[in-house]
Amino acid sequence: MLKIKPARILSLLFALLFYFSNPILAQSLENRVDSLIKKNISDTSGPGAVFLIAQHGKPVYQKAFGKANLELGVNLQPDYIFELGSMTKQFTAIAILILEEQGKLAITDPVSKYVPDYPNGKNITIHHLLTHTSGIKDFTKMSALAGIAQKDMSPKMMVDFFKNEPVDFAPGEKFDYNNSGYVLLGYIIEVASGDTYENFIRKNIFDKAGMTESDYASDRKIIKKRAYGYQKKSAGYVNKSSISFTVPFASGALMSTLSDMLKWQNALNRHLLLSAKETDKAFTNYRLNNGQNIGYGYGWHITALNGLKSREHGGSIFGFKTMGVYIPEQDLYVLALSNCDCNSPTQLARDIASMALNSVSHQ
Template sequence: MLLSLIICTSPGIVAAQSLDAKIDSLILTLFNDKDGPGGVFMVAQNGKAIYQKAVGKANLESDVNLTPENVFQLGSMTKQFTAIAILMLEEQGKLNVKDPISKYITDYPAGNKITIHHLLTHTSGIKDFTSMKSLSTIAQKDMSPEMMVGFFKNEPADFAPGEKFEYNNSGYVLLGYIIELVSGETYKDFIQKYIFDKVGMSQSYYCSDKQVIPKRAYGYHKKAYGYVNKTMISFSVPFSSGSLMSTTGDMLKWQNALNQHQLLNAEETKKAFTRYKLNNGEEFTYGYGWHLREIKGIPDREHGGSIFGFKTMAIYIPGEDIYVIGMSNCDCNSPTKITGDIAALVLDELWKRKR
């Protein structure tokens, strides 16, 4: 009986072990310094993790190893949460993505021509504050959302609204400010109450270097002479464009919540994952908070993040319900390519099993 059980189950076990070994090999091509900062990766299918890996250190000074439960800064993956928060407010009838931003920020230059949709899709033409030379003058200051908007709002536009797609952090700062104006709550509290708490993301936070955060992964830069602690910034500067932190497990809860319409109905959810068009009718590959691309000819939804000391990447393939996420606690190592390679590898394995 035991023998027949072994014979029946061993091919699947071998296949799983083979896939794990292949993923391990991909990760270790870049994340190969067990005594330095490293990365955490997860693969999930049908809403459940099927692979998890942590390599390197969560804290170099304390010599603590990374684990899949460590909390990382997300960087621009924050934009997913900001976009969904806007759609939640639209579903409640409190705003419309077609609204001009002048409806909420009355003194914004040319605000009657720039819509919330333009902000969501990076087609507003507003100057990206991260490209401004004067950014260093505020990087460590506590800035209110109004102050942040004031920092860039009088800069000349790069192009007319809807003319071009150009990735833009300023637009997502404006969206966070609009969330506060419309909801009457801080962005931090809104995300905590209506997303993190509702979904059960108990290890997700608005970034803080002061708060005691259990299982925090510390961020690093790499210099010619070795690793150094990340540059300190005020998280009120990236704000709703890049100031959230989470774990791979919580991010899977987030993905599952979107799939199960825990936060938005199907109609509103679809808006986040629709490819839109420029004024000239040309389609571009960005929805609301996600890049909409393809892996091996299969549509996916993806976004990365980069902030001092951290880089992140997540890919979701809706047709196969596959979610792959990678997080690094050194901005010297980007998980972007590896995450894509893992997703392609998992697709290949899935297709082999279906044959």
């Protein structure tokens, strides 16, 4: 006869008590979230998305909707790998702060310290790049982009591509979301560390956080459990447009999973990568020269949801759209990863987070 130790029985009882007493895990919330998602992703035969709700570092909802591969009819699963798009900026920003903590750079450093020939580089700081307040030209708005989109570009080639474009405003005068700034930050990471951006992120973030399913994106490598990316045209779905990931580089070239992104969030919360003091720099709502708050930190939008402070960021790259919402006060994390750039999960993720917060408030 199987004997179970009293301590084990007590542990199981506590686990069950937590499960049934925590509103986040209530069946009613699950049903409401399911219903909300199905209203937004009604075509189950097309590409879809995966969703995560986590509280106190543990997943309490993980589901997949739609297809991972239309040609083979393969269903999405919660552990499939997605391209992150601009959620990559979170990793780039934290990598910069890691280098600052290592004494290899300072966020007050001018760009000219690392790129001596950068126009007006002595007046543009790393801080300006991190906060999208540099005024430099966003390369995604340049008509010449089509000519390099499928070319393998070195980080220096990418910087050279946009550095001589006319600026949009003086540093610190405006907030204007800018991909060039984060490409330049990726180049600075390489100069300051003496390593490639890809290797630096892997060694200093992915490995330390235990993110074994995350990587620099590639269309050539065999990547198990890859979700294929799609776009929707008037005639229906098509495979995503091809791009060289050396072009978005540090502004949008990483890929990951729901579970790895939760490891990322937990690593930040537990200060596995950075001290609390240095980490807080990423989550400060910074100001323009005139004192106006910009609603952005380093790699995160600093905003509010249901009256609570919220850290958010989305991403968009050919074939994929992503969104993450974190509510520090409730240690609540909501993540949505879509494999069609026709399905923006931005508002959906915020609505799911709002539902979860309403459940918490009724405890």
